[in-house]
Amino acid sequence: MDLHKLTAHELHEMLKARKVSSREITQAVLKRVSEVEERVKAYVTVTADQALETARAVDDRISRGAEIGPLTGIPVAIKDNMCTTGILTTCSSKILYNYKPPYDATAVERLAKAGAVMIGKTNLDEFAMGSSTENSAFFVTHNPWDLTKVPGGSSGGSAAAIAADEAIVAVGSDTGGSIRQPASFCGVVGMKPTYGRVSRYGLVAFASSLDQIGPITKDVTDTATVLHAIAGKDPMDSTSVDIPAPDFAACLRNDVRGLKIGVPKEFFAQGVRPEITDAVMKGIELLKSLGADYREISMPIMEYTLPTYYILAPSEASSNLARYDGVRYGLRSKHSTDVLAMFMKTRDEGFGAEVKQRIMIGTYALSAGYYDAYYLKAQKVRTLVRQAYDKAFEEFDVLISPTSPTVAFGVGEKADDPLEMKLADVCTIPVNMAGIPAMSLTCGFQDGLPIGMQIMGKAFDEETILRVAYTLEQNTDFHAKRPEL
Amino acid sequence: MRAAPLYTMKLSKEEVEHVAWLARLELSEDEKERLMGHLNQIMVHFEKLQELDTSAVEPTSHSIPVENVFREDEVGPCLSVEDVLANAPEARDDQFVVPRVVET
Numbered sequence: 001m002d003l004h005k006l007t008a009h010e011l012h013e014m015l016k017a018r019k020v021s022s023r024e025i026t027q028a029v030l031k032r033v034s035e036v037e038e039r040v041k042a043y044v045t046v047t048a049d050q051a052l053e054t055a056r057a058v059d060d061r062i063s064r065g066a067e068i069g070p071l072t073g074i075p076v077a078i079k080d081n082m083c084t085t086g087i088l089t090t091c092s093s094k095i096l097y098n099y100k101p102p103y104d105a106t107a108v109e110r111l112a113k114a115g116a117v118m119i120g121k122t123n124l125d126e127f128a129m130g131s132s133t134e135n136s137a138f139f140v141t142h143n144p145w146d147l148t149k150v151p152g153g154s155s156g157g158s159a160a161a162i163a164a165d166e167a168i169v170a171v172g173s174d175t176g177g178s179i180r181q182p183a184s185f186c187g188v189v190g191m192k193p194t195y196g197r198v199s200r201y202g203l204v205a206f207a208s209s210l211d212q213i214g215p216i217t218k219d220v221t222d223t224a225t226v227l228h229a230i231a232g233k234d235p236m237d238s239t240s241v242d243i244p245a246p247d248f249a250a251c252l253r254n255d256v257r258g259l260k261i262g263v264p265k266e267f268f269a270q271g272v273r274p275e276i277t278d279a280v281m282k283g284i285e286l287l288k289s290l291g292a293d294y295r296e297i298s299m300p301i302m303e304y305t306l307p308t309y310y311i312l313a314p315s316e317a318s319s320n321l322a323r324y325d326g327v328r329y330g331l332r333s334k335h336s337t338d339v340l341a342m343f344m345k346t347r348d349e350g351f352g353a354e355v356k357q358r359i360m361i362g363t364y365a366l367s368a369g370y371y372d373a374y375y376l377k378a379q380k381v382r383t384l385v386r387q388a389y390d391k392a393f394e395e396f397d398v399l400i401s402p403t404s405p406t407v408a409f410g411v412g413e414k415a416d417d418p419l420e421m422k423l424a425d426v427c428t429i430p431v432n433m434a435g436i437p438a439m440s441l442t443c444g445f446q447d448g449l450p451i452g453m454q455i456m457g458k459a460f461d462e463e464t465i466l467r468v469a470y471t472l473e474q475n476t477d478f479h480a481k482r483p484e485l
Numbered sequence: 486m487r488a489a490p491l492y493t494m495k496l497s498k499e500e501v502e503h504v505a506w507l508a509r510l511e512l513s514e515d516e517k518e519r520l521m522g523h524l525n526q527i528m529v530h531f532e533k534l535q536e537l538d539t540s541a542v543e544p545t546s547h548s549i550p551v552e553n554v555f556r557e558d559e560v561g562p563c564l565s566v567e568d569v570l571a572n573a574p575e576a577r578d579d580q581f582v583v584p585r586v587v588e589t
Contacts, residue, residue: 098572099572100571100572102564102568102569102571102572103564194549195547195548195549196549209546209547209548235556238551238554239547239549239551241549303533304533304534304536304537306530307530307531307533307534308534310527310530310531311531311534318508322509325509326574327573327574327581327583328569328572328573328581329572329573329574330572330574331574332574332575336584337584337585338584338585338586339583339584339585339586340509341511341584342583342584343509344509344510344511345511347508347509347510347511348510348511348512348513351510353516353519356510356512356516356520357520357523357524359508359510360501360504360505360508360510360520360524361524361527361528363504363507363508364496364504364524367504367507374531376544377534377539378534379544379545379546380539380542380543380544380545381534381537381539381542382544382545382548383539383542383543383544383545384537384539384542386545386548419526419527419530432548433548434548435547435548435549436548459548459549
């Protein structure tokens with residue numbers, strides 16, 4: 001049996017029935033990695049030895065009668081911007097090429113505590129800045145559905161690893177769509193939880209008021225399971241929220257009767273391809289036939305979210321990335337005799353073009369004389385975005401849109417056009433600005449490439465989103481279609 | 486930097502150099518040219534926000550309400566000096582080493 005092709009909940013049943021060991025599962029996944037990784041290039045670091053050791057320890061515990069949780073013995077891939085003790089954590093940047101953190105991110109620690117087996121650290125756009133994983137300082141990750149296409153980004157490594165069966169479940173991070181857009185491009189399921197639902201401790205900061213960690217998995221049930229494992233208040237992140245996380249997997253229901261769905265028309269403008277609109281609308285019609293109700297609405301403020309995001313996120317990034325100076329960790333330029341030159345040359349040699357560009361935009365937007373016109377203005381527009389969502393959620397349980405205006409584009413196709421690339425995030429960015437949860441799952445195919453549907457929900461109501469997604473999944477077979485590698 | 490009239494302006498090379506200095510980024514001549522082009526291309530789109538009247542709108546810095554988090558000021562576990570220095574490009578006598586800062 002091809003164990004690597006299964007989901008976490010399928011493997012969990014087999015583990016419980018003692019039909020398979022974690023070691024066998026882990027070996028199957030590592031074998032798969034050795035077969036396809038050369039073509040997909042999802043991982044910056046594969047932690048094979050450690051994974052086998054963890055799996056053996058898990059099996060020992062199981063044989064001694066320990067409880068088998070839903071992630072016990074399940075191989076997981078971690079985006080390489082989450083700290084892992086003693087294991088390279090590079091953010092796919094030259095400036096952190098040799099960084100081995102002395103501590104674990106809380107999400108990583110919680111996955112370990114749940115018994116998950118880390119397979120490796122996945123590639124990303126440098127510091128999570130990008131929509132194609134082409135901004136990795138190391139190499140480009142390829143889309144398992146078509147190796148000439150990008151996997152999306154910035155969590156392209158995690159999404160490609162799941163699509164290629166190089167891990168059973170994965171985690172990514174999402175600042176403007178970095179979980180949902182690659183999930184959409186790679187035909188897998190991804191969720192950005194409510195801001196504050198998952199601790200950001202140990203997630204290397206990009207834009208702290210927008211960043212959130214979330215699951216990337218093969219199906220909705222596994223997303224619910226991973227979310228439950230990583231969610232919850234953490235004293236190490238004062239923005240994590242003390243709201244009990246329900247057992248999301250236990251709440252899944254194949255039932256949308258009586259649910260009210262809003263369809264904001266602005267999310268279907270701004271360059272959304274007709275094939276994408278068709279597929280998403282078919283999904284919405286299906287939900288209607290299953291008892292939900294939908295209505296088109298207008299949220300005119302959405303036209304302004306892209307420029308707002310490209311002030312807010314770089315501003316926060318320029319501040320967060322000030323810490324990379326060659327003093328305490330990472331790269332230090334060898335070509336300097338005084339300390340100031342060391343800072344400047346280290347940052348020049350260590351950061352890639354996209355990161356420098358965003359640091360420059362952010363520094364400019366926050367500089368004397370411009371703060372009010374750019375940063376403060378953008379924060380005010382952010383308020384208007386939140387208010388638009390609040391108003392919509394007075395009437396609707398969820399909002400549905402495309403995840404991205406297009407399917408996966410070609411490697412190199414948009415690399416030289418800074419604006420064209422950013423349009424890939426036009427449907428996902430507003431969600432981060434409002435802090436609400438949203439997920440992406442496959443609702444169709446165009447020329448053999450997956451199309452993603454985005455389901456947005458109220459703050460801390462991931463449950464309803466999961467219910468809609470689960471119902472859609474149970475009544476379609478898109479998730480059963482897998483790429484051939 | 487002098488505050489130039491907003492939104493109608495284009496970043497000059499001198500301004501790019503000033504911002505790069507603020508960000509402690511040493512840029513090559515090629516990079517300055519490239520960034521000047523990209524920044525000006527992107528900043529044109531920021532003009533769109535001027536269409537919105539936000540004079541009566543409160544800014545949002547956080548999407549969910551946050552409050553101060555307090556705890557007892559107690560000594561807890563912390564990283565060892567070895568762990569802290571393990572990633573240092575250069576370290577000596579339990580300290581980070583950097584090039585000379587003060588002229589003798």
